[in-house]
Amino acid sequence: MSPFIISMRxxxxxxxxxxxxxIVAAKLVISMKNDxxxxxxxxxxxxPMVLPPTVAGFFLLYIFGVQGPVGSFFLEYFSWKIAFSWSATVLAAIVISFPLMYRSARGALEQVDKNYRYAAQTLGLSESYIFFKIQLPLATPGILSGGILSFARGLGEFGATAMIASNIAGKTRTLPLSIYSAVAAGRMEDAYxxxxxxxxxxxxxxxAMNLITIKSNKKGMKRKKS
Incomplete structure (x- = not known):
């Protein structure tokens, strides 16, 4: 159960x-005026979405490793070794799954009808109010789909995790790494x-993503009829 628990955490x-x-990154990029x-x-x-995971893991190891600029800083001042720890598995999952969430959130926010924003601006509403009360609720289905997809991507991450967190049993061995270890050792029943x-x-x-899409389409149809 250890790999399962580590993977879920x-x-x-x-x-x-x-x-x-x-969501924050998508909002900031959309707000940029300079193309x-x-x-x-x-x-x-x-x-990170188009790079091989091992290449992304290499860069993470270079930056957050013991000799890396960020890794050495945390080790010296906070006595926190990031590489080859559970924190490294989280870091790898974040970096690899982030583009999926960012692209989903950006696409969902850009699909919101701009007339809602323009109408709210004519009423004197602040940009933060417009974003949190109008744009974000309308983009919720797409954002939730991105969240589910990034969770699944983090659960299945292998390459970057192996590079920066290694394959330490009971510590950094996630389900994908455990499957690899089981196959390499000939323990096929465990791998199955x-x-x-x-x-x-x-x-x-x-x-879950299909259900969200269906509900979103139904709400869209109701909105058009009204």
């Missing part, structure tokens, strides 16, 4: 952090069980 913590970071900077920042935030768990969770994620 990692996916839950990284999912919550990624959820809010993705050049918007394109550049968007490319940087989306980069763990694969079944991952497949089941992935199926639940797909069903």
């Amino acid at each position: 990692t996916a839950a913590v990284s999912g919550v952090i990624t959820f809010f970071l993705g 050049y900077w918007k394109m550049t920042i968007d490319g940087i935030l989306t980069l 069980q763990e694969v079944a768990i991952i497949v089941l969770f992935s199926f639940v994620v797909v069903v």
